[in-house]
Amino acid sequence: MLQGKxxxxxxxxxxxxxxxxxxxxxxxxxxxxxxxxxGPFAQVGDANLKQMQYIIDYxxxxxxxxxxxxxxxxxxxxxxxxxxxxxxxxxxxxxxPFIMQxxxxxxxxxxxxxxxxxxxxxxxxxxxxxxxxxxxxELTNEQCSFWHFRFDLHVGMKAEVMVRSLPKExxxxxxxxxxxxxxxxxxxxxxxxxxxxxxDVQVVGDELIPLGKIKDFSPYITKIMxxxxxxxxxxxxxxxMNLLIKAGVDAxxxxxxxxxxxxxxxxxxxxxxxxxxxxxxxxxxxxxxxPEIGNVEAEAFTKAxxxxxxxxxxxxxxxxxxxxxxxxxxxxxSVDPTKIAFAMEDITIKDFxxxxxxxxxDDHQIISEYFVGTFKKGVKYDAEGTGLGWSPSATVLAxxxxxxxxxxxxRPAT
Numbered sequence: 279m280l281q282g283k284x285x286x287x288x289x290x291x292x293x294x295x296x297x298x299x300x301x302x303x304x305x306x307x308x309x310x311x312x313x314x315x316x317g318p319f320a321q322v323g324d325a326n327l328k329q330m331q332y333i334i335d336y337x338x339x340x341x342x343x344x345x346x347x348x349x350x351x352x353x354x355x356x357x358x359x360x361x362x363x364x365x366x367x368x369x370x371x372x373x374x375p376f377i378m379q380x381x382x383x384x385x386x387x388x389x390x391x392x393x394x395x396x397x398x399x400x401x402x403x404x405x406x407x408x409x410x411x412x413x414x415x416e417l418t419n420e421q422c423s424f425w426h427f428r429f430d431l432h433v434g435m436k437a438e439v440m441v442r443s444l445p446k447e448x449x450x451x452x453x454x455x456x457x458x459x460x461x462x463x464x465x466x467x468x469x470x471x472x473x474x475x476x477x478d479v480q481v482v483g484d485e486l487i488p489l490g491k492i493k494d495f496s497p498y499i500t501k502i503m504x505x506x507x508x509x510x511x512x513x514x515x516x517x518x519m520n521l522l523i524k525a526g527v528d529a530x531x532x533x534x535x536x537x538x539x540x541x542x543x544x545x546x547x548x549x550x551x552x553x554x555x556x557x558x559x560x561x562x563x564x565x566x567x568x569p570e571i572g573n574v575e576a577e578a579f580t581k582a583x584x585x586x587x588x589x590x591x592x593x594x595x596x597x598x599x600x601x602x603x604x605x606x607x608x609x610x611x612s613v614d615p616t617k618i619a620f621a622m623e624d625i626t627i628k629d630f631x632x633x634x635x636x637x638x639x640d641d642h643q644i645i646s647e648y649f650v651g652t653f654k655k656g657v658k659y660d661a662e663g664t665g666l667g668w669s670p671s672a673t674v675l676a677x678x679x680x681x682x683x684x685x686x687x688x689r690p691a692t
Contacts, residue, residue, distance in 0.1 A: 306349035307342070307613055309334075309408070309603075310369035310377040312362050312385075315354035318490045319381060319516040325543035326380055326410070327352055329593035332583050337600045343607035348600065357381070357490065359388035366392050370405055375615045376603070378408040381515070383460035386412030393425045397615075397690075404615040406622075408599055414463040418643040422685035425615075427622060427642045429599045433460070433513070435648070435679050436560045437467040440511065440536050441475050443558060443650045443672060448534070450482050452507035454498060456518055457486035464513030464538070482507050490518060495525035503531050515539035520548035527552035534558070541592055541651060541668050546661035549653060554666055557653040563594035564651045564668040565659040567631060576630050581659075590661050598629045598646070602637060616690060634676055641685035645676045 311330060313323035330350055338347040351374065353365035362385045369377050379389060389407055397404040409417070409428040413436065418428050431439075444451075453468060455461035465486065472479050482505040485498070492498075499522075502510060510533050514522055519539050526533055527549060534556050540549065541559040549557055565584070568577035576594075583591040603618075605625055610617035623639040635646040651668030653661070660667040 306347050307344075307607065308349045308351050308369075308372070308374040308376075310351050310353060310365060310374050312353040312355045312365035312377065312379050313381050314357040315352060317356050319357050321543045322381055322516050323354075325589065326593065326596070328587055329583065329591060330378075330596050332586070332591075333593070333597045333600055336579070336597070337604055340604075343604045344611070344613070346613075348603070355379075355385060357385070359385045362389055363392050366396070366405070370396055370400070370403055373403060374405065375613050375618065376406050376408055378410055378599070380409075380411030382458075383412045383414035383417060383463065384458050386414070386417055387421060387459060390417065390421060390423050390426050394423055397425055401616075401690075406615045406619055408603070410596060410599055412460070414459045415467060416459075416463065418641040419684045422641045422683075422687055424619060424642070424687055424689050427602075427619075427637060427644075429595055429602070429644050430562060431646070431648055431679065432643060433463040434467045434471075434681055436513075436538055437464065437471050438475070438681070439560045439648055439650065439672075439674055439679070440468065440538070441471040443536065443560070444476060444479065444509065448508045449478055450480050450505070450507050451509045451511050452483040452502045452505055453481060454483075454485050454487060454502075454510065454512045454514065454522065456489045456514055458489050461486060461489075461513055468511055468513075487514075487518065490516065492518065493521065495522045496529065498522070499525045499529045499531055502526070502533065503529070507533065509534045509536055511536045513538045515542065517544075520544045523553065523557060524548040524550070527556075536560075540653065541590075541661070543589065543592075544662075546590075546653065546664050546666065549666075550664060551666065553653050555652060555654045558671070559651050559653070559668065561592070561649050561651050561668070562646070563592060563631075564649060564670055565591060565661075566651075566657045566667055567649060567670050567673075569658050570670055571631065573631055576632075579630065584659070590659075594630060595646075598627070598635060598644070601627055601629075636676065638683075640687065641683040642687075643683065645680050647676055648674045648679055650674075 355362040415434040580591040606622040610621040633647040650672040652671045657667035
């Protein structure tokens with residue numbers, strides 16, 4: 279009888295262990311995502327969220343990582359660093375191995391500092407920051423961190439692409455940028471590359487504006503027109519970009535607009551038909567790249583998103599993030615953030631367009647191709663139902679976009 283009880287108990291333990299292992303296999307790998315999901319910049323955050331979920335569904339259908347699916351957990355940071363740090367605390371309280379953020383380099387700087395402190399104090403509960411769009415140059419230079427991986431080109435790289443795209447006949451430019459870490463970085467780096475590459479160009483105006491506060495840009499357009507500028511160069515994003523260019527188009531300003539973010543949600547609608555062949559964007563992706571290079575799979579992937587959501591797919595870089603994450607988790611054989619961070623360094627992947635990319639070990643900055651798109655008629659895929667879309671006018675390969683860095687990375691003991 280006693281032997282029977284022991285066998286029953288042993289059988290119960292075996293079943294419990296087996297069920298526990300099955301439960302572990304079914305657990306998701308959670309990725310916290312914090313961006314503005316309310317307030318003036320909510321359109322950007324909401325568009326990011328929908329595109330990320332579409333990509334995660336694709337990655338999960340391909341097996342996820344270690345047989346586990348990824349799960350996106352959104353947190354609204356209202357464009358405030360304090361709210362992003364609350365999201366970070368919630369993510370670490372739930373032992374999430376990753377936090378992702380795209381919008382706002384001031385928020386990125388706060389997250390880097392908060393994550394550095396958390397990971398030093400809590401070596402058993404570390405977290406990796408996946409940066410999908412906060413691009414102030416210093417974040418992978420003076421402020422670089424082992425726990426921070428940036429999956430978009432930094433401002434210095436984008437600024438060089440922008441300046442090289444200026445035609446020779448443009449010799450007078452006006453700069454408007456947002457008055458915070460990112461906008462100040464754009465202001466500094468664009469002027470530096472103008473001096474280096476186009477010393478013939480005169481900066482006839484240079485302004486920093488309060489982030490998300492200006493509703494009427496017509497007084498700025500009046501000043502720009504009076505300055506004699508031929509082109510407006512701006513890193514503005516969200517309503518600060520949309521309203522600025524709309525004001526210029528509505529006023530009939532004889533300008534060309536060179537931007538970082540005119541292609542993002544709301545931009546094409548704000549620009550409208552008056553922006554035909556006058557607005558350029560430095561971008562990681564355009565829906566018209568795939569058909570131009572004959573990549574049928576990439577075109578089908580983006581078209582399926584457009585058919586489902588009725589707005590443009592602009593986030594090819596997000597797919598690259600999750601393909602890197604998938605590769606690093608599988609390489610590490612673990613969801614331990616320290617092992618994954620080491621595994622992510624120097625990974626090379628062909629992105630879904632077929633271009634070579636690399637996560638540089640020295641500073642955790644991705645090196646990838648980039649495009650210049652011109653907003654115009656006659657493209658295969660228009661933007662936001664405007665009848666105009668982003669025609670690729672230049673492609674810059676990863677090998678031609680690299681820049682030196684000043685990062686002095688501090689790595690944890692393995």
